Amino acid sequence: MFPDPAPPEVAQAADLGGYPWKPVNTAEDANIAEPEDGWAGAIVCADTQPSAAFALCRALRKREQPLEPLILVVDHRQLADLDLREDLFDDLIVLPLRPGELAARLKLSFWRVGRGTRPELVEYGPLVLNLETYQAAVSGKPLDLTYMEYELLKFLATHPGKVFTREVLLSRVWGYEYYGGARTVDVHIRRLRAKLGEEHAHLISTVRSVGYRFGQGRW
Amino acid sequence: MIPAGFPQALTSQTWRMEAGTERQNEYVLRTVEERGVRFVQLWFTDVLGVQKAVSITPAELENALEEGLTFDGSAVDGFSRVQESDVLARPDARTFQILPIAGGGPEATGNGAGGHQVARVVCDVTNLDGTPFEGDPRNVLRRTVERAREKGFSFYAAPEIEYFYFADSDVPAGTTPIPLDNGSYFELTVADLAGDLRKRTVLTLEEMGIPVEYSQHEDSPSQHEIDLRYTDALAMADNVMSVRLVVKEVAQERGVYATFMPKPLYGFQGSGMHTHFSLFEGDTNAFCDPGDPYGLSKIGRGFIAGLLRHAREITAVTNQWVNSYKRLVPGYEAPVYVSWARNNRSALVRVPPHKRGKPESTRIEYRAPDSACNPYLAFALVLAAGLDGIEEGYDLPPEAAANLYEMTPTERLAEGIESLPSSLDEAVDLMERSELVAATLGEHVFEWFLRNKRAEWADYTGQVTNYELARYLPRL
Numbered sequence: 001m002f003p004d005p006a007p008p009e010v011a012q013a014a015d016l017g018g019y020p021w022k023p024v025n026t027a028e029d030a031n032i033a034e035p036e037d038g039w040a041g042a043i044v045c046a047d048t049q050p051s052a053a054f055a056l057c058r059a060l061r062k063r064e065q066p067l068e069p070l071i072l073v074v075d076h077r078q079l080a081d082l083d084l085r086e087d088l089f090d091d092l093i094v095l096p097l098r099p100g101e102l103a104a105r106l107k108l109s110f111w112r113v114g115r116g117t118r119p120e121l122v123e124y125g126p127l128v129l130n131l132e133t134y135q136a137a138v139s140g141k142p143l144d145l146t147y148m149e150y151e152l153l154k155f156l157a158t159h160p161g162k163v164f165t166r167e168v169l170l171s172r173v174w175g176y177e178y179y180g181g182a183r184t185v186d187v188h189i190r191r192l193r194a195k196l197g198e199e200h201a202h203l204i205s206t207v208r209s210v211g212y213r214f215g216q217g218r219w
Numbered sequence: 220m221i222p223a224g225f226p227q228a229l230t231s232q233t234w235r236m237e238a239g240t241e242r243q244n245e246y247v248l249r250t251v252e253e254r255g256v257r258f259v260q261l262w263f264t265d266v267l268g269v270q271k272a273v274s275i276t277p278a279e280l281e282n283a284l285e286e287g288l289t290f291d292g293s294a295v296d297g298f299s300r301v302q303e304s305d306v307l308a309r310p311d312a313r314t315f316q317i318l319p320i321a322g323g324g325p326e327a328t329g330n331g332a333g334g335h336q337v338a339r340v341v342c343d344v345t346n347l348d349g350t351p352f353e354g355d356p357r358n359v360l361r362r363t364v365e366r367a368r369e370k371g372f373s374f375y376a377a378p379e380i381e382y383f384y385f386a387d388s389d390v391p392a393g394t395t396p397i398p399l400d401n402g403s404y405f406e407l408t409v410a411d412l413a414g415d416l417r418k419r420t421v422l423t424l425e426e427m428g429i430p431v432e433y434s435q436h437e438d439s440p441s442q443h444e445i446d447l448r449y450t451d452a453l454a455m456a457d458n459v460m461s462v463r464l465v466v467k468e469v470a471q472e473r474g475v476y477a478t479f480m481p482k483p484l485y486g487f488q489g490s491g492m493h494t495h496f497s498l499f500e501g502d503t504n505a506f507c508d509p510g511d512p513y514g515l516s517k518i519g520r521g522f523i524a525g526l527l528r529h530a531r532e533i534t535a536v537t538n539q540w541v542n543s544y545k546r547l548v549p550g551y552e553a554p555v556y557v558s559w560a561r562n563n564r565s566a567l568v569r570v571p572p573h574k575r576g577k578p579e580s581t582r583i584e585y586r587a588p589d590s591a592c593n594p595y596l597a598f599a600l601v602l603a604a605g606l607d608g609i610e611e612g613y614d615l616p617p618e619a620a621a622n623l624y625e626m627t628p629t630e631r632l633a634e635g636i637e638s639l640p641s642s643l644d645e646a647v648d649l650m651e652r653s654e655l656v657a658a659t660l661g662e663h664v665f666e667w668f669l670r671n672k673r674a675e676w677a678d679y680t681g682q683v684t685n686y687e688l689a690r691y692l693p694r695l
Contacts, residue, residue: 133253134246142254144317147246149428166502182502183373187450194425 002044002056004029009097010045010073017103025052027059030067038065041109043102045073047095050081057088069109073097122157124215126200129157138200145195148174152188156204156214165211185212243312244284247340251277254317257335261288261308262460263342264356266297266664267539267671268593270460272339273308284310287345297667298344298354306352307345314341314457319426320468341457353663356595357456363599363659364453367606372498372505374602377432377449377582380462380590381490383483384413384441388476393685396483398441399475412473417443420469427465429458438552439487449495449582452598459492459594479590481538482545489546490590491553495571496601497582498522507581513561513570513618514581520615523559523568523583525608526601527616530557530567530587532653533600534639535646535672536660537588541679544642546589549624554586557637558619565623567639587639596660603659643679647672 001014004023014021021043024030030039042060046053053072060067072089074082079094090112091105120132126139134150136143145153155173156164164172166182174184189212193201205213251259259280260272273290275283282288287307292298298306317338344355351358367374385396399413414436421431430448437444445466447458463479470477482489498505498518506519515523538547546553552564560566569584588597607613616635623636640646647669650656657665 134249135253144254144319144426144428146316146428147243147313150246183375183499184451187448187454190430190448191428194430195428197425 001042002053003049007045007048007073010043010102013097013099013102014043014106016099017106019103019106024056027056027063030056030060039067041069041071041106042067043071043073043106044089046078047073047075050078054085054088057085061088069106069112071102071105071109073102122154124157124160125203127157127196127203129154138196143195145192149188149192149195152185153192156212160215161213163207163210163213169211240312243315244281247284247310247312247315248277248281250315250317251280251338254336256317256338258337259283260318260337260339261310261342262339262457263308263344264460264593264595265295266354266356266593266596266667268356268460268591268596269296270464271295283308284312288342289347292344292352292354297356297664297671298352299667303347305347306354307347307349308342309345310340310342312340314339314454316340316427319423320465339461341460353661354667356593356599356664357453359660359664360453360456360595360599362661363602364451367498367602370606371500372606373500374452374598375449375497375499375582376452376455376494376598377447377496378455378459378492378494378588378594379444379446380459380466380479380492381437381442381444382466382477382479382590383439383490384416384443384470385476385478385483388478393689395485396478398439398484412475413441413443416470416473416475416477417445420466421445423465423469424462427461429461437488439484439489442488442490449497452496452602456594456598463590481540481543481589481591488551489553491546491586492588492590492592492594493584493586494588494598494601495582495584496522496605498605504579504581506583507573507578509578514573514578515570515615518609519581519583521609521611521613522605523570523608524613524615525606525611526568526583526585526604527557527559528608528613529600529604529653529655531637531640531646531649532656533597533604533650534587535643535650536600536656536668537585537592537597538646539592539643539672540589541643541675543589543591544640544646547587547639547641555639556619556623556631557639558623559583559616560619563619563622566619596664599659600656603655607655642676643672644676647676 001010001021001023002025004025006023022033024033044053044057057070057072060070069090070088072092074092074094076094091109093101093105120130122129122131127136129136131154136145136150136153152169152173155169166185169185170182189204193204196203203214207213256277258274258276260274261283262270262272264270273288275288287309289305289307291304292306293304315338317336343357344352346352364374384399386399387397390396417434421434424431431445432448433446435444445462447455447462450458466477479490506516506522507514508516538544547555549555554565554567556567558566559568559570561570561572563569567586569586571582571584573580585601619636640649651669660668
């Protein structure tokens, strides 16, 4: 976190999110203080020393392993200064800081770069999909899915509550490689429901004369 | 983030085409690792529809997925050739499935699994140069389905598979197999072992992604039926092979023998595999025409007409054993006469009434096949016969009105109603003269099948049966 000493309200917000941090003033400081498994991200407060802050951002980006996510904290009068500096940061927070906002943004950024606590998991009710290992489980019991069943479930579970037509599912999940037209979708949905078992088959609902929806509708 | 993703979205479809197989293989390999699968069975089917499996270890799997596994085809019925006998089993990664049952498949080679996770993957068999192997039944069906696809049709099948549970497969001479119960149609009995077996079978199938539409106790003692939910014919033929395995394995776990023999008990109905078929053009049921008095489109009528015209020629395949013809006799709801009807269960082709307001469920039911046929070859021939009817624009004969069994031979002759072959011998003769069957099966399968069935018939005719001993020995 830049600068050293860290602004108390930002430090507090980081603590609130449960993220351990160290204050630094230069890229050199950052290298020296770097933990063995590397920095997970950076918070740069540019409100007091803008030039030094942007220099640090640039230096962190030029590392062999560019440091990201990098979250910039700025005063609202500095917004114009960000023009053409988009490459230096991944997200920004405009002061005054609201409690919880920093933690929420950190969480989101970590998820985006795939370094969240468990970014590869998709969870919905009793269903858990591990996108990294291609495994799915319902109520802790592994589901033995074929490749296409897995791909279909993954697509549905990552878009809960949304209704998809058979055509959309065909083009998004199967691409060009399919036999048997849109009926293929019905067949696979039926297979997925069979594997989910009677208790959880309702996770995928049929929306009459439209298509299918995973989970509850939004209204 | 958003701009970066944009060009990716534009190219993703091309990418998917190239990377599809790779991703499927990756999925299979990763799942094997994550789930601790110890053996992977490579499944394929011989010409007579007997399931074959080669078990390999996860270490061998990656190579098998990429290059296929070489094996000696001469050990498999119908695969033997004069020269080169080595062929390749090429796993179809889309069919990879962890098996919810413990044991190895029938005729599995290699070590038993010993309680570890076992998975299967269905294979296409190819020559060493990668061209489809002409003796592979799955290839016969794939080729025929492809022909339909070129005309814009997808072909769906939904079989009703009947089978018996018996105490044992070993039946001493002069006795009959012992049924597990004496329950009849829809009967519910307490502590019903056979019913319990059927339930476990259905649950296992559902876990394997084979949806069961319906299951019930059938007419005969210990006879049961499992109806599968429709899917495309190639996947369905794979499913039929899985069902046979699961039914037998689940029974075996409880010390019971399950059989798909077409007619195991004299005086009782045999085991058929009535199969519902439909063609779709995209999202539209091609058989359906709500304006037609029968609800059938021109395509639907042509399909039935073609199937009826070629029914006698394809019977050697849909009913391929000497014993199959003991089922196709009058009086047991098995078809005997070449005819079609809507609500007449003695007809060979039935057009079941579709649910009100669901014209997309229009289909035809072909009632000849028995549970011991090779589903790949049977589905391929039904499709080929139907397509021929559509292409040639055959006229649909009139619907069979009366109960065909009650008509006299003269009445049937007057109506132009032919009979299905009454023996394997007659069926093979009819098949031998069929250009349609030769073209659909391909020269290799066609020749081998005829030779094999002639030999079976010759062997059978030389037998002295229990029937003869009981009837003639005391009197003559």
